[in-house]
Amino acid sequence: MAEISLQNVVKRYGKTEVVHGINLDIAHNEFVVLVGPSGCGKSTTLRMIAGLEDITDGSVSIGSEVVNDLPPRKRNISMVFQNYALYPHMSVRENLGFGLKIAKQSEAEITQRVNEAADILGLDELMDRTPAELSGGQRQRVAMGRAIVRHPEAFLFDEPLSNLDAKLRVQMRTEIKKLHQTVKTTVVYVTHDQVEAMTLADRIVVMKDGYIEQVGTPMQVFNHPVNTFVASFIGSPPMNLLPAVIRDGAVVFSDGNTLPVPARLKDLVSEGQKVIFGLRADDLTPVGHGITSGGESAQLTLDIVLSEPLGTETILYTTIAGNEAQGKMFGPRDVAPGESMTFDVALDKAHIFDAATGASVRVH
Ligand SMILES: Nc1ncnc2c1ncn2[C@@H]1O[C@H](COP(=O)(O)OP(=O)(O)OP(=O)(O)O)[C@@H](O)[C@H]1O
Ligand SMILES: [Mg+2]
CATH class of the missing domain: 3.40.50.300 (P-loop containing nucleotide triphosphate hydrolases)
Incomplete structure (x- = not known):
């Protein structure tokens, strides 16, 4: 042994x-x-x-x-x-x-x-x-x-x-x-x-x-x-990590975009807390082009900076409050830079980290 x-x-x-x-x-x-x-x-x-x-x-x-x-x-x-x-x-x-x-x-x-x-x-x-x-x-x-x-x-x-x-x-x-x-x-x-x-x-x-x-x-x-x-470090592309602040039960980005705090994390954040909102590319998909888990979700309309068709899927580069965020859609498609797309955000898969410590709010 x-x-x-x-x-x-x-x-x-x-x-x-x-x-x-x-x-x-x-x-x-x-x-x-x-x-x-x-x-x-x-x-x-x-x-x-x-x-x-x-x-x-x-x-x-x-x-x-x-x-x-x-x-x-x-x-x-x-x-x-x-x-x-x-x-x-x-x-x-x-x-x-x-x-x-x-x-x-x-x-x-x-x-x-x-x-x-x-x-x-x-x-x-x-x-x-x-x-x-x-x-x-x-x-x-x-x-x-x-x-x-x-x-x-x-x-x-x-x-x-x-x-x-x-x-x-x-x-x-x-x-x-x-x-x-x-x-x-x-x-x-x-x-x-x-x-x-x-x-x-x-x-x-x-x-x-x-x-x-x-x-x-x-x-x-x-x-x-x-x-x-x-x-x-784990996962490719790496998880999108987006600075935000908690206001009135919402995740508020500095460009005015907001998302509801995922239900399972509601009790773990506090008003005014500076956070990092974490979302994998698989969980940021243009409406109608992702695998919807049927879970809790919200929508954001974002401008495309660049697209990378990889064959079975296409990586979409966008920004939220000046920070790069990558989304994903199934199938090859050239998306013109500057095009605006509405994305589903799979809130049930999203993460929230405390901005000061970097620790997930689920861990104490
Ligand atoms: N003989 C040594 N004397 C002094 N410092 C050392 C010595 N060997 C390793 N270190 C230092 O210890 C730290 C850890 O080194 P280690 O070789 O374990 O890293 P690693 O995780 O294997 O990295 P890599 O992925 O580059 O192989 C490094 O900062 C390295 O510079
Ligand atoms: Mg080594």
């Missing part, structure tokens, strides 16, 4: 603290993705779990054992990096088996584990090639194979796909997901790509500046972001 638990984990480099006492419990077989902007402490956190960085304060446990003082090789975990340095002069088969040979496993055991990994990853045809004779995706698969043969209790991935082109990334993403279903092991996966996080994770951990902002299933962080940072 490989639950991983971080308790008040702190990392300081000299006087600079880069991870500020984070707490996280990862269940056996869970796929957890750490996501956040560059420099927020994802790799540092992963490397402390792996034992590649000292833990300044707090504790990391794997299984039920505190591993703070265990060297990496005693932690029974495998790490796959962005730069999957394979041994260039060795064949795929030798690359896969090398770690086991060093660990003095028997020939029979090595052959069996290498064949099993090759089978899982579809490497059978490539076993006698050297890394130079492989594509980027195939090399990445060999790197994963090297991790698999060790039969670790947990896999740690640090941006394993960031050296691959866009198409291959999507393909390998699917393979990693399948791999997790086959090999059923705890996975901690680091990326700054929110789409990767959404598609792979059982639970997403959103980090910023060495803090955990939110932990939840992909749908929880997408539908119930706790603050404006998570709202703008």
